Amino acid sequence: MSPPPSPPPRCPALLRIAPLLLAVLLASSAAPAASRLTADYYAKSCPRFHQIVQDTVTSKQISTPTTAAATLRVLFHDCFGTGCDGSILLSAAPLAPPPERDADINLSLPGDAFDLVVRAKTALELACPGTVSCSDILVVAARDLVTMLGGPYYDVFLGRRDTRISRASLVAGLLPRPNMTMSELLSLFGARGFSAQEMVALAGAHTVGFSHCKEFSSGIYGFSKSSSYDPTYNPRFAQGLQKACASYGEDPTLSVFNDVMTPNKFDNMYYQNLPKGLGLLASDRGLYGDPRTRPFVEMYARDQDRFFKDFARAMQKLSLYGVQTGRRGEIRRRCDAIN
Template identity: 55%
Template sequence: MHYYPMAFPILFLLFIALPFSTAKLNVDYYKTTCPNFQKIVNENIYNKQSASPATAPGILRLFFHDCITDGCDASILISSTAYNPHAERDADLNLSLSGDAFDVIVKIKNELELTCPGVVSCSDIVAQSTRDLVKMVGGPYYPVRLGRKDSLVSDGSRTEANLPKTDMNMDAIISKFTAKNFTVKEMVALTGAHTIGFTHCKEFSNRIFNFSSTSEIDPTMHPKLAAGLRDVCKNYTSDPSMAAFNDVRSPGKFDNAYFQNVLKGLGLLTTDYLLGVDPRTRPLVELYAKDEQAFFNDFAKAMEKLSVFGVKTGQKGEVRSRCDQFNHIPA
């Protein structure tokens, strides 16, 4: 047997370089306690996505809203009650989240509770489902470290304080990310998630109806897109569900078309336009528009980082029996 005196110090240094909470996570966390975890997740999201293509963007958005608020802890899944009347799920910014996303998480949780009761957290289900769905619709693979616990708190006011909003300027949006130690590059890469899914008309109605005293539409938006959106969204005030695809070219495929669209004035939101003109973000938009692999590489790294942001481990969380309620009523 050979003895390498430096091996332990090097491994120790690698360990302490990780945030303590994330050092406990690993990709094989359920290998012995729930060996069918990944199979159950993958089969359920495949069936749901096949039946309802809105599932992938819905889960991806739910995942981001959950993680960026107070960490990836499934606090967004908690339903409001008399004891907790304004949970994250009922915050204004979360009311438009996809019902398909919530439904598939519940279905997976129910099956896992039958297979390995009390073992798998809802937050791990969300993280794994998100990665699998991104890959399923053509996006990049990235490893998902597991072992998160579910939150013991869900406060809707925290959502309002932490999520970026569509009416913000670029300084405000960047500050939302840098305050959580995400770089501008990571922010732009994560924004590429808009390559799938849709946005409700009310979020961009200011750009296509009565934009200013001199123009009905925002002149920075492609006129043909604006005309089409005005037709799609003409009844949005009476029907809040009216929406348009974020990527008009390939809305169901995870690719780099979103960035190409931004440079052509084909983004729905004012923030899309700002992303393409701000000197801090435009070079990245241009890079991702011409090099899909560069986008995929950076998106995967950013998602891996986001997926362990603010995770709860040990006594800081619990494994919920139901994803929509705490195991015990908060004091």
């Protein structure tokens, strides 16, 4: 069995995290279940696992360029909600409570990520039936997409099982919203063991993707008696957003790139935008406006390599949150339904 595919050579800034560091991270910050995960989990049971996922990711991203951002967002909502267990992937079932996917905060999750996981699962079921969990597919696909867009490569530990439980009611208050104060966000991340710096590093995922106009409309229309937009916006940027979102009431799908400078490249431009008032969401601009998080924004704006290293570590930590292993959970035959 050959090792997982190396990062594509066209991305010179790719970074690998040393196995020793991964072991330390795993031992020091992960739950006991996470300690059963291994980097070569499918080496014997599904030797082509990494290649199949990478091929599926490449094909989907080329045909649908929004796939990377969509997959990062779905992964975050899965892991940060009730743990990296594939609960976000389950669809509604007769007589069952509404699943996580139907929670109000998850209704806007892009379908590209769900389609990607289905495609990868279908190919893997043909190659090695009943072997690979949907939660492992999601974690690896997100990593491969980050790498494909020029971001850091990082090793992923595998062996997660898929949960049999998914309820919209369980995620109430667990996921960050764009209008939360910085204190609320820090408290939310802190409750899961993430520091302020790790929160800022994870926010760097906004260097790709988009947000719907309704998520920031309160900041660009009728903000106050003295200004139609939030003064923390760059004036020209706010005026451009007002024009771009003018008809969002009739078309709720209208959206704007999170990073208007390099929207399809995974880099540190997101952080460079924030001091200029080019943060799209209130939570983005709050990272620069709050003294508890501003130093990390400034550091990542100066040093892309440091951002890549810290983002990789934070994503590894996120991917270990609330996993199920051993006899817990199952290997789903279909990612949208329990067996």
